[in-house]
Amino acid sequence: MxxxxxxxxxxxxxxxxxxxxxxxxxxxxxxxxxxxxxxxxxxxxxxxxxxxxxxxxxxxxxxxxxxxxxxxxxxxxxxxxxxxxxxxxxxxxxxxxxxxxxxxxxxxxxxxxxxxxxxxxxxxxxxxxxxFYIPAPDALAAQSTTNNQGRGALLEGAEAARVLEILKADSTRAYDSYEAMLSQDGQQGLARELARMNLPMNIxxxxxxxxxxxxxxxxxxxxxxxxxxxxxxxxxxxxxxxxxxxxxxxxxxxxxxxxGAVQISARGVDCLRRMLAGEEVTQETSGMAKGEWREFIATWGR
Amino acid sequence: MxxxxxxxxxxxxxxxxxxxxxxxxxxxxxxxxxxxxxxxxxxxxxxxxxxxxxxxxxxxxxxxxxxxxxxxxxxxxxxxxxxxxxxxxxxxxxxxxxxxxxxxxxxxxxxxxxxxxxxxxxxxxxxxxxxFYIPAPDALAAQSTTNNQGRGALLEGAEAARVLEILKADSTRAYDSYEAMLSQDGQQGLARELARMNLPMNIxxxxxxxxxxxxxxxxxxxxxxxxxxxxxxxxxxxxxxxxxxxxxxxxxxxxxxxxGAVQISARGVDCLRRMLAGEEVTQETSGMAKGEWREFIATWGR
Amino acid sequence: MxxxxxxxxxxxxxxxxxxxxxxxxxxxxxxxxxxxxxxxxxxxxxxxxxxxxxxxxxxxxxxxxxxxxxxxxxxxxxxxxxxxxxxxxxxxxxxxxxxxxxxxxxxxxxxxxxxxxxxxxxxxxxxxxxxFYIPAPDALAAQSTTNNQGRGALLEGAEAARVLEILKADSTRAYDSYEAMLSQDGQQGLARELARMNLPMNIxxxxxxxxxxxxxxxxxxxxxxxxxxxxxxxxxxxxxxxxxxxxxxxxxxxxxxxxGAVQISARGVDCLRRMLAGEEVTQETSGMAKGEWREFIATWGR
Amino acid sequence: MxxxxxxxxxxxxxxxxxxxxxxxxxxxxxxxxxxxxxxxxxxxxxxxxxxxxxxxxxxxxxxxxxxxxxxxxxxxxxxxxxxxxxxxxxxxxxxxxxxxxxxxxxxxxxxxxxxxxxxxxxxxxxxxxxxFYIPAPDALAAQSTTNNQGRGALLEGAEAARVLEILKADSTRAYDSYEAMLSQDGQQGLARELARMNLPMNIxxxxxxxxxxxxxxxxxxxxxxxxxxxxxxxxxxxxxxxxxxxxxxxxxxxxxxxxGAVQISARGVDCLRRMLAGEEVTQETSGMAKGEWREFIATWGR
The missing domain is CATH 3.30.1360.170 (Gyrase A; domain 2)
Structure with missing residues (x-):
């Protein structure tokens, strides 16, 4: 809560x-x-x-x-x-x-x-x-194999369990240390502005x-x-x-x-017009690089 | 109104x-x-x-x-x-x-x-x-003789009357022209985005x-x-x-x-402290340039 | 120059x-x-x-x-x-x-x-x-008859001449007045911050x-x-x-x-996909309002 | 380095x-x-x-x-x-x-x-x-006893050593866990965008x-x-x-x-003028609250 x-x-x-x-x-x-x-x-x-x-x-x-x-x-x-x-x-x-x-x-x-x-x-x-944020099992994903800045399939079985275990244990330990450093019980107590640096970014x-x-x-x-x-x-x-x-x-x-809108590049506009006119456009005839063509086709099919 | x-x-x-x-x-x-x-x-x-x-x-x-x-x-x-x-x-x-x-x-x-x-x-x-904005008589001021970007004494008599006359006449004429150019009565009518350029900045x-x-x-x-x-x-x-x-x-x-607050420069702080300690500070001993000293004295007297 | x-x-x-x-x-x-x-x-x-x-x-x-x-x-x-x-x-x-x-x-x-x-x-x-900016003849356009914030055909003949005449004459007069009000020759001279209000927006x-x-x-x-x-x-x-x-x-x-790019709305994407699949889409079947359909057709033809 | x-x-x-x-x-x-x-x-x-x-x-x-x-x-x-x-x-x-x-x-x-x-x-x-940032001994300060958002005296002896020990150990452990979760050696490997959440804020x-x-x-x-x-x-x-x-x-x-400048409030300006005129101003006669008077005196002495 x-x-x-x-x-x-x-x-x-x-x-x-x-x-x-x-x-x-x-x-x-x-x-x-x-x-x-x-x-x-x-x-x-x-x-x-x-x-x-x-x-x-x-x-x-x-x-x-x-x-x-x-x-x-x-x-x-x-x-x-x-x-x-x-x-x-x-x-x-x-x-x-x-x-x-x-x-x-x-x-x-x-x-x-x-x-x-x-x-x-x-x-x-x-x-x-x-x-601390501890991901739900259905949000615990592996690194994407195709997109360097995304996630791929869900982690499974023992690996998923291990990751959750690590996240929980490290959070607990970091917060215990935070409290121990702040404590003024028998010691001066570290400044709050310093102690916070020990906390992980899922807090x-x-x-x-x-x-x-x-x-x-x-x-x-x-x-x-x-x-x-x-x-x-x-x-x-x-x-x-x-x-x-x-x-x-x-x-x-x-x-x-x-x-829900789509931005189409000048090259894409040209391709779409040709496709509307019945031409069969391919990556080679599109003028687009591979990555761009892949994104284009994902939107417009063929 | x-x-x-x-x-x-x-x-x-x-x-x-x-x-x-x-x-x-x-x-x-x-x-x-x-x-x-x-x-x-x-x-x-x-x-x-x-x-x-x-x-x-x-x-x-x-x-x-x-x-x-x-x-x-x-x-x-x-x-x-x-x-x-x-x-x-x-x-x-x-x-x-x-x-x-x-x-x-x-x-x-x-x-x-x-x-x-x-x-x-x-x-x-x-x-x-x-x-159009036409200044009231008590806002009709001459150029300041000491401050390049300010106003000085009120305009007087015939000059004030002449200025008001000019502002009114020029506004009227500019607006008449604006309407004449826009009019589609017997002519095409100038585009509004162009006609507006004839209007003075007191509109x-x-x-x-x-x-x-x-x-x-x-x-x-x-x-x-x-x-x-x-x-x-x-x-x-x-x-x-x-x-x-x-x-x-x-x-x-x-x-x-x-x-109502005043910002005092490092030099000003130094001067004020010396003045509080009883020293007689002058422009020469202040370390300030003339204009700055004048502003300082306007606030702190002496 | x-x-x-x-x-x-x-x-x-x-x-x-x-x-x-x-x-x-x-x-x-x-x-x-x-x-x-x-x-x-x-x-x-x-x-x-x-x-x-x-x-x-x-x-x-x-x-x-x-x-x-x-x-x-x-x-x-x-x-x-x-x-x-x-x-x-x-x-x-x-x-x-x-x-x-x-x-x-x-x-x-x-x-x-x-x-x-x-x-x-x-x-x-x-x-x-x-x-002052005085438009060249090929920039002297009438108000658009279809677009409230645009210009249409060029002004012609006497009307164009009249407009140029007005713009020049009003500019000249406004600037003459500006100088007359500023002048300190035999008078105080109006403050610059006030005199400027008489100038038209093509200055x-x-x-x-x-x-x-x-x-x-x-x-x-x-x-x-x-x-x-x-x-x-x-x-x-x-x-x-x-x-x-x-x-x-x-x-x-x-x-x-x-x-050179085009932004296509969600509705537009849907229409284009149907058109690519060979369907004949009309304004009625597009789900678009008239103005929007007109803009869509201007880009994609039919 | x-x-x-x-x-x-x-x-x-x-x-x-x-x-x-x-x-x-x-x-x-x-x-x-x-x-x-x-x-x-x-x-x-x-x-x-x-x-x-x-x-x-x-x-x-x-x-x-x-x-x-x-x-x-x-x-x-x-x-x-x-x-x-x-x-x-x-x-x-x-x-x-x-x-x-x-x-x-x-x-x-x-x-x-x-x-x-x-x-x-x-x-x-x-x-x-x-x-990871590990503070130098001369930056390892206790919480201020007077300022809730500042630091006070340096930590001493065993407490300082303990804090440094904690910061180092927790950083090391967090990074080891980060690497273990990312590893694709015999496992899928957690997404980088998730694994980073385990890292403490001194990284x-x-x-x-x-x-x-x-x-x-x-x-x-x-x-x-x-x-x-x-x-x-x-x-x-x-x-x-x-x-x-x-x-x-x-x-x-x-x-x-x-x-090096100082901003003086309207009340402060009034006090300073009275002090320059020789009056002995106190917190009671200043019109300032205690905290404000303390800051004022810190600048202007008395």
Missing amino acids: PLTPEQEAEIAALRASPRATLRAVSEGMEQHLHHPIEVLDHGLVRVVDYMGDDAAIVQAARVSYGAGTKHVSNDAGLIRYLMRHWHSTPFEMCEIKLHVKLPVFVARQWIRHRTANVNEYSARYSILDRE YTQWYWKTDLHNLFHFLRLRADPHAQYEIRVYADAIAQVVRDWVPLAWEAFEDYRL | PLTPEQEAEIAALRASPRATLRAVSEGMEQHLHHPIEVLDHGLVRVVDYMGDDAAIVQAARVSYGAGTKHVSNDAGLIRYLMRHWHSTPFEMCEIKLHVKLPVFVARQWIRHRTANVNEYSARYSILDRE YTQWYWKTDLHNLFHFLRLRADPHAQYEIRVYADAIAQVVRDWVPLAWEAFEDYRL | PLTPEQEAEIAALRASPRATLRAVSEGMEQHLHHPIEVLDHGLVRVVDYMGDDAAIVQAARVSYGAGTKHVSNDAGLIRYLMRHWHSTPFEMCEIKLHVKLPVFVARQWIRHRTANVNEYSARYSILDRE YTQWYWKTDLHNLFHFLRLRADPHAQYEIRVYADAIAQVVRDWVPLAWEAFEDYRL | PLTPEQEAEIAALRASPRATLRAVSEGMEQHLHHPIEVLDHGLVRVVDYMGDDAAIVQAARVSYGAGTKHVSNDAGLIRYLMRHWHSTPFEMCEIKLHVKLPVFVARQWIRHRTANVNEYSARYSILDRE YTQWYWKTDLHNLFHFLRLRADPHAQYEIRVYADAIAQVVRDWVPLAWEAFEDYRL
């Missing part, structure tokens, strides 16, 4: 006190507020606050375009138009603030998204809890993370992608559920024009 | 429909929502949305600091501590969205603040209104502008400063009123540690 | 003094350094400085990927791979600094690209020159603009696009010439995967 | 091949190029590339200010003026690219500076080396890090500060040496107006 009873009680108090506001309200998002979504074995994603809804995107775009937008029949059409033509600024007008608990090695990937606001729990100031940290919808979509496109590491993808998937309920029109446009 | 009756009605509708939310609510800010503050002769600042309040700053900082913050006696103390020690990320956890109507030459200064989201009314797409534009509290404070520190141009300072002053009611604790800390 | 003789002389001096460096040098780029490219009637783009070359992209990516990249046969292949898979950070390792002279209405579009460093000539501090300004290659590519993708306004596109085209010589491998990848 | 012989050879080759350029050259910086500065036990800072020098700051500012700057007697004076008045954009016109090798817990602090470009060595793709990583001079100064102000953690401060100190030689005029202004 990722939350202590005190934390549960604090969150329940937040949920119990609706207040009046003149701001835009997304009913779908209100359902998510302060409801932690569990992720991995000890992680969570919790919506702490949000700003805007589908209408706020349209409203901002209409300042941008003035009275001229009257001809766009409805909000869904305008939002699809904006997404299709890469007009990103109206999507920046919605904002979300999340409380996330996640393993450090996931946090290190996540933080590479620079256009966000972050407050992380400080291990210089405080003592981290004894909580959990937590942060407040705030970003706008445009940058969140960018995050989701990269991190909800099948090529993303599983352990960050599950966070992206949890956030995706939230976004779907928060801004359903924008989400639908995002799914169609980004998540 | 900066708003049309239709716009007034739309805004009134927004104000008339409070809704329930589980988010943080700032009562002071709810009073400002959708109430346009008039600025200059046709401009306005209107709060469209906001996220967070003083408690949200503390809440984010406490994730950052964990249970360790128990010793900070209260929210005000923690907020002052964060401001004093340049811990900027908790202030980034509050966000504001404004609708602003402003002259183009002011917009050109404003947009230099890059950490913000902007949707501007498009003069490629739409036709701008015939609204009004408008935008949605969204930023976080940390970056807003930075904006206010530079633009509510006496050295800022008057025409942007009045916008900063209008926003300052809003921020004071939105996050009163953060505002007070900002006033004390930024707006 | 956009440069004064003094400016020409200063630039010539820069060109005449090669110096030794241990940094990465791009021979193609050295040819461009300090050679102003003329744009529009008074504008220019001049490379002032740069950092990195194609090899610098590879070098940064190889830190990112360590010894593992040995299997990528050559730099071109790795650069194409990075571009295809949206690995943007290695492209951020190259930087360019340009001196640009451009009309204010173009500058107002350009500045919307926030991830850049800018120093603009200050009209608070200095007096702008009497230089030229100038700035130093510095950005990294990733963000420059993003700029070029949007601004070298046929939908971009002609007056900014010519600047993008001038910069594109420079980039081609600076980082030829990255440029080629950019052309193939971005400039 | 942080570099392998192969890496030494590659770097030596870079140093041996000066080339001609028309760009700004900083002689002081050329001396640093590709010379790794050793930091901590296995870390390094190496200048890979740079753009600009002191003159480039002035040059950019002079576009910004036009001919008007003639009255500033020299470059040093202008640079000091820009720094004193927070004109940050000219400093953004210089850029630096560093290769840094650093422990992960230091990298996690460092990456919080978002306005930079980063390519980090990927432990998804590659296998990390067996290199070394490396990255290319590129930023502009304004943001670098901001980094140095926070990280070369006595309150910064020692392990990041030594990196800041190494970079500071480099900057001093790269842009000596800007560095001097930075030292005077930032590093």
Whole structure:
């Protein structure tokens, strides 16, 4: 369970006190507020606050375009138009603030998204809890034999057991050492900012993370992608559920024009046109290198 | 009056429909929502949305600091501590969205603040209104004789009248020409994206502008400063009123540690210490150049 | 001619003094350094400085990927791979600094690209020159009848002459007024920060603009696009010439995967697959709205 | 020694091949190029590339200010003026690219500076080396008894020995486990992206890090500060040496107006004025809280 009873009680108090506001309200998002979504074995994603809804995107775009937008029949059409033509600024007008608990090695990937606001729990100031990510058996995969930065088949039998044993034992030992070094019982006690260096990267940290919808979509496109590491993808998937309920029109446009979309290179466009005209195109006649042709064929068959 | 009756009605509708939310609510800010503050002769600042309040700053900082913050006696103390020690990320956890109507030459200064989201009314797409900033007599100043980028005494008598006459006549003529070039009455009509180039920079534009509290404070520190141009300072002053009611604790800390604070150089620190010890320091013995010494004396007297 | 003789002389001096460096040098780029490219009637783009070359992209990516990249046969292949898979950070390792002279209405579009460093000539501090953009006859277009934010056919005959006449006369008058208001001859002289508001947006300004290659590519993708306004596109085209010589491998990848590439939505992918399988797809059976289908057909024919 | 012989050879080759350029050259910086500065036990800072020098700051500012700057007697004076008045954009016109090798817990602090470009060595793709930061005896400090996020006295005798023993043993064990899990000898071998989670945060990583001079100064102000953690401060100190030689005029202004400067709050200004006038100010009469008064007195004595 990722939350202590005190934390549960604090969150329940937040949920119990609706207040009046003149701001835009997304009913779908209100359902998510302060409801932690569990992720991995000890992680969570919790919506702490949000700003805007589908209408706020349209409203901002209409300042941008003035009275001229009257001809766009409805909000869904305008939002699809904006997404299709890469007009990103109206999507920046919605904002979300999340409380996330996640393993450090996931946090290190996540933080590479620079256009966000972050407050992380400080291990210089405080003592981290004894909580480590230990993969479930169906996430314990071997190195991919074809992709240098991916994973392949699941580990089996004794090897899987051995790995889990190692991860658990090393985490336990590292945390025991952390406590032993910090202890002021009969000794001075090592500075927290130093002791933390002994902890492995599967320990959990937590942060407040705030970003706008445009940058969140960018995050989701990269991190909800099948090529993303599983352990960050599950966070992206949890956030995706939230976004779907928060801004359903924008989400639908995002799914169609980004998540499910395909970028075709100039060479690929040429090949597709020839294929549509009935030509049998091969790697040799495509002008593409092998790797690129393999990716092309994976999308377009033949 | 900066708003049309239709716009007034739309805004009134927004104000008339409070809704329930589980988010943080700032009562002071709810009073400002959708109430346009008039600025200059046709401009306005209107709060469209906001996220967070003083408690949200503390809440984010406490994730950052964990249970360790128990010793900070209260929210005000923690907020002052964060401001004093340049811990900027908790202030980034509050966000504001404004609708602003402003002259183009002011917009050109404003947009230099890059950490913000902007949707501007498009003069490629739409036709701008015939609204120009004409300074009030008490804002019609001569070039400063001492500061190359500032203004000095008020213009007087005939010269003031002549300037106002020129500004009005040239605006009128430019807009007449704009309409004449756009007209499709008996002619093709110049493209809007071209015709706009004939308009002078005192014409009004408008935008949605969204930023976080940390970056807003930075904006206010530079633009509510006496050295800022008057025409942007009045916008900063209008926003300052809003921020004071939105996050009163953060505002007070900002006033004390930024707006009213003074940065003293290493040389200045040395001089002040000598002065406190009773020494009579002069420009010659200060180690400062003349301009710097003049600024130093303006603050510390002697 | 956009440069004064003094400016020409200063630039010539820069060109005449090669110096030794241990940094990465791009021979193609050295040819461009300090050679102003003329744009529009008074504008220019001049490379002032740069950092990195194609090899610098590879070098940064190889830190990112360590010894593992040995299997990528050559730099071109790795650069194409990075571009295809949206690995943007290695492209951020190259930087360019340009001196640009451009009309204010173009500058107002350009500045919307926030991830850049800018120093603009200050009209608070200095007096702008009497230089205005007056379109050449082949750039004098009517409002598009189908696209609200675009231009259509060229203006003809008397109308074209009238527009040019207006633009010239209004510019002249506005600048005459500007000088008259600034003059300290027998009067105080209006502050420069105020007088500038009378100038129309076809006046030229100038700035130093510095950005990294990733963000420059993003700029070029949007601004070298046929939908971009002609007056900014010519600047993008001038910069594109420079980039081609600076980082030829990255440029080629950019052309193939971005400039000449097509993004196909999930619905579009479905349609294309059906078309490849021999099905006759129409707007009705496509699931697309009319506008979207029109854009789809424009790319894929039928 | 942080570099392998192969890496030494590659770097030596870079140093041996000066080339001609028309760009700004900083002689002081050329001396640093590709010379790794050793930091901590296995870390390094190496200048890979740079753009600009002191003159480039002035040059950019002079576009910004036009001919008007003639009255500033020299470059040093202008640079000091820009720094004193927070004109940050000219400093953004210089850029630096560093290769840094650093422990992960230091990298996690460092990456919080978002306005930079980063390519980090990927432990998804590659296998990390067996290199861990083990503090030198004079960096092995106890938790501070007064500052929750700092360190106090050095650990002594048996406790110090015990801590070093733990750090070494746990690092060794964690890395042995890492290798055992990765091994494909008689087993499938765990995916690298998973195995890395077992490594403690004192393992070394490396990255290319590129930023502009304004943001670098901001980094140095926070990280070369006595309150910064020692392990990041030594990196800041190494970079500071480099900057001093790269842009000596800007560095001097930075030292005077930032590093050695003091920010005094509005209350503090009031107190100082009263003290200069001879009044005996105490915490009670200062209007400051205890913590703030303590910091005030630490600077101004009494």
